[in-house]
Amino acid sequence: MKIGESIHQALKNIVSSKMRAFLTMLGIIIGIAAVMVIVGFGNGMENYMKDQFESMGTNTLTVTINGRGSSRSVSEDDMYQIVEDNSEYLDKISPTVSVSSTVKIDTETLDSTSVTGVNEEYFSIKDYGISDGRALQYLDMVNRQRVCVVGAYIAQEYYADDAVGQKIRIGGNKFTIIGVLNQQVDEMEEGSTDDMILLPYTTAARVLSAGTISNYTIMLTSEDFETDGKAAIEDALYSIFESEDAYRITSMSEMLEMMTSMTNIIIAIMTAIAGISLLVGGIGIMNIMLVSVTERTREIGIRKALGAKERFIMTQFVIESAVISAMGGLIGIAAGYGISAIATQVVGAVLDVSMTIVPSAASVVIAFGISVAIGILFGYLPAKKASRLNPIDALRYE
Amino acid sequence: MTSIISFHSVSKHYQMGDTLVKAADDISMEIQPGEFVAIVGRSGSGKSTCMNIIGCLDVPTIGEYLLNGENVGTLNKNQLAEIRNRMLGFIFQQYNLLPKLTVLENVEVPLMYAGLSKAERRQKAMEALEMVELSDKLINMPNQLSGGQQQRVSIARALAGNPAIILADEPTGALDSKTSRDVLGLLQELQKSGHTVVLITHDNSIAVTAERIIRLEDGCVVYDGLSDAPEAVVISQSIMEGGTQS
Numbered sequence: 001m002k003i004g005e006s007i008h009q010a011l012k013n014i015v016s017s018k019m020r021a022f023l024t025m026l027g028i029i030i031g032i033a034a035v036m037v038i039v040g041f042g043n044g045m046e047n048y049m050k051d052q053f054e055s056m057g058t059n060t061l062t063v064t065i066n067g068r069g070s071s072r073s074v075s076e077d078d079m080y081q082i083v084e085d086n087s088e089y090l091d092k093i094s095p096t097v098s099v100s101s102t103v104k105i106d107t108e109t110l111d112s113t114s115v116t117g118v119n120e121e122y123f124s125i126k127d128y129g130i131s132d133g134r135a136l137q138y139l140d141m142v143n144r145q146r147v148c149v150v151g152a153y154i155a156q157e158y159y160a161d162d163a164v165g166q167k168i169r170i171g172g173n174k175f176t177i178i179g180v181l182n183q184q185v186d187e188m189e190e191g192s193t194d195d196m197i198l199l200p201y202t203t204a205a206r207v208l209s210a211g212t213i214s215n216y217t218i219m220l221t222s223e224d225f226e227t228d229g230k231a232a233i234e235d236a237l238y239s240i241f242e243s244e245d246a247y248r249i250t251s252m253s254e255m256l257e258m259m260t261s262m263t264n265i266i267i268a269i270m271t272a273i274a275g276i277s278l279l280v281g282g283i284g285i286m287n288i289m290l291v292s293v294t295e296r297t298r299e300i301g302i303r304k305a306l307g308a309k310e311r312f313i314m315t316q317f318v319i320e321s322a323v324i325s326a327m328g329g330l331i332g333i334a335a336g337y338g339i340s341a342i343a344t345q346v347v348g349a350v351l352d353v354s355m356t357i358v359p360s361a362a363s364v365v366i367a368f369g370i371s372v373a374i375g376i377l378f379g380y381l382p383a384k385k386a387s388r389l390n391p392i393d394a395l396r397y398e
Numbered sequence: 399m400t401s402i403i404s405f406h407s408v409s410k411h412y413q414m415g416d417t418l419v420k421a422a423d424d425i426s427m428e429i430q431p432g433e434f435v436a437i438v439g440r441s442g443s444g445k446s447t448c449m450n451i452i453g454c455l456d457v458p459t460i461g462e463y464l465l466n467g468e469n470v471g472t473l474n475k476n477q478l479a480e481i482r483n484r485m486l487g488f489i490f491q492q493y494n495l496l497p498k499l500t501v502l503e504n505v506e507v508p509l510m511y512a513g514l515s516k517a518e519r520r521q522k523a524m525e526a527l528e529m530v531e532l533s534d535k536l537i538n539m540p541n542q543l544s545g546g547q548q549q550r551v552s553i554a555r556a557l558a559g560n561p562a563i564i565l566a567d568e569p570t571g572a573l574d575s576k577t578s579r580d581v582l583g584l585l586q587e588l589q590k591s592g593h594t595v596v597l598i599t600h601d602n603s604i605a606v607t608a609e610r611i612i613r614l615e616d617g618c619v620v621y622d623g624l625s626d627a628p629e630a631v632v633i634s635q636s637i638m639e640g641g642t643q644s
């Protein structure tokens with residue numbers, strides 16, 4: 001008796017009661033589909049974040065100065081000097097001053113617009129191009145000019161793409177728009193990268209009293225020097241502050257790693273929850289197999305009378321259970337792909353993020369393996385029961 | 399020549415609460431290869447009990463059963479299954495065909511357990527079905543056949559593996575007299591082709607088909623002899639007393 005024939009018989013039995021087989025599979029289908037979608041979602045999220053971080057530049061470091069544990073301080077000139085001293089690794093630097101003042105165009109308040117004070121290097125660090133007017137320049141810094149560069153969204157939304165020369169009020173001060181950035185993301189929207197205002201960091205620090213300059217974005221000469229560049233800055237800052245708590249240097253890849261491990265934890269928890277459905281599905285299969293053994297008591301008796309060994313009866317039921325579960329698994333995998341495709345569309349439409357939710361090939365193989373394993377595991381007990389039936393009692397069973 | 403079926407003081411007891419039911423009580427008998435024997439008796443006399451033991455579906459509580467010289471009591475479940483498959487062909491009153499399999503597939507089942515290849519199985523199953531004249535019903539499902547046809551399928555299944563012994567428990571119990579005669583005719587043919595046939599029935603008129611009758615009463619053998627002897631079919635106290643010889 002070959003496995004192939006047992007599978008054939010199992011399929012025959014399943015086909016003869018399709019509805020019941022389907023309902024039995026449902027738990028497995030849902031469980032497998034859920035796991036597939038969740039894993040796909042995790043992959044999509046990871047890729048999306050990777051893209052995002054890459055677009056922000058993986059060749060940059062962020063330095064945050066808080067001066068904790070030290071009475072010394074660091075000026076932007078000190079920072080510039082550090083970059084200059086380590087020109088082998090460090091290319092450019094720009095302070096970044098977050099401004100939380102309200103932004104107004106005429107009487108309209110722009111709530112979601114991000115306002116940042118930067119220097120003239122920031123544009124090349126971030127690879128921002130100018131579509132209209134000009135970028136910020138060194139003199140704007142020196143003179144604390146009340147000028148700004150706006151994102152493409154603002155130019156389009158409020159000025160009908162004719163923003164240069166117009167006025168905008170930030171924290172009650174009138175600023176002149178001198179330039180417009182290239183469009184950064186495909187779909188411009190409130191709160192997106194294109195909804196942004198850049199102004200001289202000197203102006204931001206003094207005029208808008210955004211406080212001391214404590215954040216810097218530094219561009220590396222090459223991605224490969226991330227560790228070296230970071231170490232160089234660390235050394236320099238430590239020699240000034242003599243405390244490791246006074247500053248923090250983060251690289252984009254570190255942040256990406258952190259975010260990824262965080263999403264991985266979330267995905268793992270969600271997968272575990274979806275896994276419960278697989279457990280329930282397995283119990284469902286066991287239940288229906290026990291019913292099936294009872295219903296087929298007479299058949300088992302006949303087969304035993306005709307010379308079936310216990311091992312054969314056992315194999316037949318285990319295989320039947322495995323086949324049901326495996327079919328559930330396959331349907332679940334297909335459903336998982338379908339739902340992932342739909343979810344990709346929905347996420348794209350609702351959240352306006354182009355994130356592709358796609359189950360990995362490995363997860364397909366694993367999902368199939370798991371569903372077969374569940375079938376075997378939960379089919380074992382009913383199969384054992386079937387194989388142990390006394391042939392005489394089984395034959396007498398009505 | 400060794401007996402193919404040999405009972406040495408076989409008893410089968412069931413404990414039902416306080417009472418001990420002696421379904422088979424100290425039965426001794428010898429059946430030679432190629433014999434056609436009918437085991438007869440009233441309901442509850444122990445016929446099926448004997449059949450189960452002969453068929454290696456059950457083992458005696460006391461006593462020994464030798465099948466072709468081999469003590470069945472010493473065999474494990476797997477070995478019993480193998481013996482059932484190789485040595486015994488069962489024919490049941492209720493046909494006991496597998497309802498989800500076609501006629502041909504039903505006949506193939508014991509051959510499958512014997513480990514035959516698909517082609518061999520098909521070949522032997524077709525031959526068996528030809529012998530019972532059902533070659534035109536190969537792909538029918540059992541429930542598409544008449545009772546007599548179903549019983550012929552089960553006969554084909556019993557003989558397909560060419561077992562030494564054919565065991566038939568009330569094979570005509572659910573059939574009309576004409577079909578019954580056909581089935582009994584088939585059993586006689588099987589005997590002619592060299593099988594040992596054991597027919598179990600409560601019906602004397604059917605039992606006489608066999609050459610030899612073993613009559614049971616309350617688990618004991620009360621007659622064992624030729625079927626054409628007058629005392630073989632007459633049930634009376636006097637004969638019962640006189641017939642306890644074996």
Ligand SMILES: Nc1ncnc2c1ncn2[C@@H]1O[C@H](COP(=O)(O)OP(=O)(O)OP(=O)(O)O)[C@@H](O)[C@H]1O
Binds near residue numbers: 412414419441443445
């Ligand atoms: N599993 C069992 N447990 C208890 N008693 C049993 C069992 N099997 C059989 N018996 C008893 O043993 C006796 C013989 O039973 P058996 O089935 O051999 O009779 P039978 O001659 O085949 O009867 P019938 O013609 O009705 O089929 C009966 O009294 C029956 O009640």
Ligand SMILES: [Mg+2]
Binds near residue numbers: 446
């Ligand atoms: Mg009986």
